[in-house]
Amino acid sequence: MIKKQWVHDVKAIPFLLPFFIAYMIFTIFPIFKGLEMSLYDWTLVRKLEFVGLENYIKMFTDRHFWRTLWNTTLFVILTTPTMVLLALGLALLSNLNTKLKTFFRGSFFIPSILSVSVISFLMIFMLQPYNGLVNNVIQMFGIEAEPKWMADQGLAWVTIVVVTLWWTVGFNMILFLAALQDIPESLYEASEIDGASRWDMFRYITLPQLIPIGRVILLLQILASYKVFAQILLITGGGPGGATRPLIQYIYEVGFNQNNLGYAATMSYALFFILLILSIIQLKSQRSGEN
Amino acid sequence: MSDSQFGNETAVPIRKSKVLQRNRDPKLGLKVTLGFIVALIFISPIIWMLFVSIKPNGFSTTEPLEWFLPPYTFYNYVDIMFGSLIFRWLFNSLIVAVITTALTLLITSLAAFAISQMKFRFKNFIFIFFLLGLMIPGEATIIPLYEVAKSLGLIDTYAGLILPMIASPLGVIILKSFFDNVPKEVVESAIIDGCSYFKLFYKIVLPLAKPALSAIGIFTFIGSWNNFLWPYLSIMSETLYTLPVGLPVFNATYSQAYVQPMTANAIASIPVIIAFLIFEKQIVKGISFTGIKG
Numbered sequence: 360m361i362k363k364q365w366v367h368d369v370k371a372i373p374f375l376l377p378f379f380i381a382y383m384i385f386t387i388f389p390i391f392k393g394l395e396m397s398l399y400d401w402t403l404v405r406k407l408e409f410v411g412l413e414n415y416i417k418m419f420t421d422r423h424f425w426r427t428l429w430n431t432t433l434f435v436i437l438t439t440p441t442m443v444l445l446a447l448g449l450a451l452l453s454n455l456n457t458k459l460k461t462f463f464r465g466s467f468f469i470p471s472i473l474s475v476s477v478i479s480f481l482m483i484f485m486l487q488p489y490n491g492l493v494n495n496v497i498q499m500f501g502i503e504a505e506p507k508w509m510a511d512q513g514l515a516w517v518t519i520v521v522v523t524l525w526w527t528v529g530f531n532m533i534l535f536l537a538a539l540q541d542i543p544e545s546l547y548e549a550s551e552i553d554g555a556s557r558w559d560m561f562r563y564i565t566l567p568q569l570i571p572i573g574r575v576i577l578l579l580q581i582l583a584s585y586k587v588f589a590q591i592l593l594i595t596g597g598g599p600g601g602a603t604r605p606l607i608q609y610i611y612e613v614g615f616n617q618n619n620l621g622y623a624a625t626m627s628y629a630l631f632f633i634l635l636i637l638s639i640i641q642l643k644s645q646r647s648g649e650n
Numbered sequence: 651m652s653d654s655q656f657g658n659e660t661a662v663p664i665r666k667s668k669v670l671q672r673n674r675d676p677k678l679g680l681k682v683t684l685g686f687i688v689a690l691i692f693i694s695p696i697i698w699m700l701f702v703s704i705k706p707n708g709f710s711t712t713e714p715l716e717w718f719l720p721p722y723t724f725y726n727y728v729d730i731m732f733g734s735l736i737f738r739w740l741f742n743s744l745i746v747a748v749i750t751t752a753l754t755l756l757i758t759s760l761a762a763f764a765i766s767q768m769k770f771r772f773k774n775f776i777f778i779f780f781l782l783g784l785m786i787p788g789e790a791t792i793i794p795l796y797e798v799a800k801s802l803g804l805i806d807t808y809a810g811l812i813l814p815m816i817a818s819p820l821g822v823i824i825l826k827s828f829f830d831n832v833p834k835e836v837v838e839s840a841i842i843d844g845c846s847y848f849k850l851f852y853k854i855v856l857p858l859a860k861p862a863l864s865a866i867g868i869f870t871f872i873g874s875w876n877n878f879l880w881p882y883l884s885i886m887s888e889t890l891y892t893l894p895v896g897l898p899v900f901n902a903t904y905s906q907a908y909v910q911p912m913t914a915n916a917i918a919s920i921p922v923i924i925a926f927l928i929f930e931k932q933i934v935k936g937i938s939f940t941g942i943k944g
Contacts, residue, residue: 367769370847374764375776377757381817384802385795386783393794452685456675459682459689465930466689469696472922472933474876476897477915481695483901484908492698495714525692530937537938557675586789589878593898607789607879614793615883624793631790638785 393624393631401621403614414625424626426601427609434591434605435584437520442580443573445528450535464536468529478526479593483509486518512602515595519603523590527583531576538572539565578641585634606630699919702912703727709909726913736914738889739896744921746811746892747874753812754870755863758821763851765822766829767837777826783819789879796883806886815874821866828862829855865936868929875922893918 397414400407418424453464470478485492486508494505508518546564555563588607591597597604606626614623675681697718702709704722707729711717731737764770765777788795795814796805804810832855840850856863878894885891891899897918901911926933 364771368771371764371768371770374760374768374847374851378761378780378817378822381757381813382780382783382819384798385814386786386791386817386819389791389794389798390786392797393791396794396797449688452681452688455681455685456678457682457685459686463685463689464934465926466693468934469693469923469926472872472876472926473696473919474894474897474922475878476894476901477699477919478695480897480901480911480915481699484911485695485698490710490712490906492714492717495712498712499714525695533934533937537934582787586787588789589882610793611883614796620793620797627790627793631787634787634790635785638787642785 390631393627396621396624397628399621400619401624402618403620406621410621414622417622418625418629423601423609424606424629427604427606428629430603431585431587431605431607433516434519434523434587435581437516438523438584439577439580441520442524442528442531443577445524446531446535446576447569447573449528449532450539453532453536454539464533467532470526471529473526475526475589476593478522479590482518482522482594509595510599512599515599515603519591519594522594523587526590531580534572534576535569538569542568574644575641578637578644582634582637582641585630585637696919696923699912699915702908703916705909707909708907710906726909727917730910730913730917734900734914735888735891735896736893736900736917739891739893740917740921742808742890743875743892743894743918746808747871749808750812750815750874751867751870753816754818754821755867757816758818758866759825759856759859759863760851762822762825762829763847763855766826767832767850767855768847780819780822783817784823792879792883795880799884805884806890808890810884811881811890811892814880815877818866818870821870824862824866825859828859832858861932861935864929864932868925868933868936871925872922 396406398409398411400410449463449467453460453467455463486494488494488505488507491508493508497504497506506514508514542565546568547560550560550564586607587605588611591603591605592608595603597608607630610623610626610630613626614620701718703726704724705717705726706721706723707726761780765773765780799805799810799814804813836854837850840854845853876894877892881892881895885895888896888899897914900914904911
C-alpha cells in the first residue's frame with residue numbers, strides 16, 4: 360500500500376484548487392494590489408504616475424482622515440460597553456424559567472437578520488420629527504418635545520448607537536445565552552446548600568463563568584465596530600456636518616466621488632493595520648482562553 | 651462534559667434544614683414582565699412596518715395607535731411587485747444568495763476534506779495560510795478588490811457579486827474540525843474497499859457534516875442577502891441591484907409617504923423572517939458554535 364508521496368499530492372490538488380484560486384484572487388492578491396495602488400496617483404479609470412509615499416504623507420496631515428478615524432473610534436467606545444451589558448441583560452431575560460423565553464430570545468434576535476437598508480429606513484421613518492412614530496409616542500405620554508433625532512449632533516450619535524445596539528445585540532445575546540446554559544446546575548445546587556442568596560449566586564457563580572465568553576464578545580465587538588459604515592451612511596449620511604462620518608465612508612468618498620483610488624487605498628491600509636492588530640489580539644486571547 | 655469537572659460536589663454533605671428551592675424565584679413575575687416589555691420594544695418597529703405595509707396608499711397619522719387599526723389592504727404589495735424594480739431586486743438578491751451559498755459550501759468543504767483526510771506535503775503550511783484569511787478584513791481591502799474585479803471584467807455582473815464572497819476561511823476551519831471527527835475506521839475501510847476520495851467525500855464524509863454545513867449555509871445566505879458594501883461599490887446598473895442597494899434608492903423617492911417604503915421594506919424582510927422562524931434552532935446553535943470557534 361505504500362505509494363509515492365507525489366501521488367498523494369496530485370490527488371489533493373482538485374480538492375484544494377477551487378478554494379485556493381478564489382482565496383488567492385479575492386482575499387490575498389488585493390492586499391498587494393492595495394500596496395501598489397497606495398504608491399500611485401490612481402483614478403477610477405486607470406493608474407497615472409508613481410508618487411512614492413506622497414499619499415501616506417498626505418494621510419498624516421489630512422484632518423478629515425483623523426476626524427473620521429476619531430468618529431469611528433468614538434463609535435467603538437460608545438457601542439462596545441453598552442453592547443456587552445445589553446447582551447448580558449437580554450441573555451439573562453431569555454434564560455428565565457418561563458414559557459415566554461423562546462419569544463424573548465426570538466424578539467431580541469430578529470432585528471439582526473434584517474438588512475441594514477431595511478433597519479435604516481425603518482428608523483428614518485420612525486424618527487422623523489412631527490409625524491414620526493417615536494416622537495408621537497413620546498407626545499402620547501404627555502411630553503411636549505420634538506427631538507430632531509438625525510439633525511442634532513448629539514442626538515444623531517444617540518440614534519446611531521441605539522439603532523446599532525437594537526440591530527446587532529441579538530448575536531452577542533445568543534453567545535451569552537449559550538454560555539449561561541453551559542454553567543453546571545450542580546454549582547448552583549451546592550451554593551444553595553451553603554445558604555447563598557440569588558444575588559450571591561449571580562455574583563459568585565454566573566458572572567465569573569461568563570468572563571471567558573464576555574472577553575470574546577468584547578473583542579469581536581471592537582473588531583466589528585471599527586468596520587462601521589452602512590447604517591451611518593444611510594441614517595445620517597455622516598452628518599450633521601460630518602459629525603458622524605466614519606472612516607470607511609470617507610474612504611469611499613475619496614475613492615469614488617473624488618476619483619482618487621490611490622489615496623483611498625492608502626487610508627484602507629491604515630484601517631487594515633488597525634483591524635489586523637485587533638484580530639491578532641482577539642485570536643491570541645481566544646487561544647489563551649481555551650487553554 | 652463539565653460534570654466530571656465538578657463531580658466532587660456529591661461529596662458536599664446535604665444539610666437537612668435546607669430545602670432546595672432554586673426554581674422558586676420570588677421576583678420571577680417582575681423579571682418576566684420586564685422581559686416582555688423589552689421584547690415588545692424590540693419587535694415593535696418590525697410589527698409597525700408590517701402594519702404600515704397593509705394600510706391604504708397615502709395613509710399617515712400622528713396618533714400612534716391608528717397605525718395598527720383597519721382598514722387593511724394588500725394592494726401595495728401587488729403595486730410594488732409589478733410596478734417597480736423591487737421584484738427584480740428580490741430576484742437578484744435571491745439568485746446571488748443561493749449561488750454564493752452553494753459555491754461557498756462546495757469549495758470550503760472540498761478544501762476542508764483534503765486538509766482533514768488526505769496526506770499531502772505542506773499540509774500544515776497550507777492550512778495556516780488559509781487561516782490567515784480570518785485576520786484579513788474585507789472592508790479594508792475593498793478598494794483594491796474593486797480594481798481586481800474591474801480587471802477581470804466582474805464589475806456590474808452577477809459573477810462579480812458572487813465570486814469574491816465565496817472563499818470563506820471560517821467555513822474551512824469549521825468543516826475541517828467536523829471532518830476530523832469522522833471515525834478513522836470508516837475512512838480506512840472505505841479506502842481499502844477501493845473507494846475513491848471523491849466517493850468518500852460525498853457518500854460518507856459530507857452526510858456526517860450536515861449540522862456544520864447547514865450552519866455555514868444559513869449564515870452565508872443571510873450574509874449575502876444583507877450584504878451592502880460590495881454590491882454598493884460594484885453594481886452600476888439599476889437592473890442588477892440587490893435589495894439592500896436598491897431599497898435606499900427606492901425609499902429616497904418618498905420622504906413623507908410611509909406606505910410604499912414600508913411595503914418595500916416588508917418585501918425585503920418577510921423571506922428572511924420566515925427563514926428565521928423555520929431555522930431558529932439551527933441559527934441559534936450555529937451562532938454559539940461558529941461564534942466561539944471563530
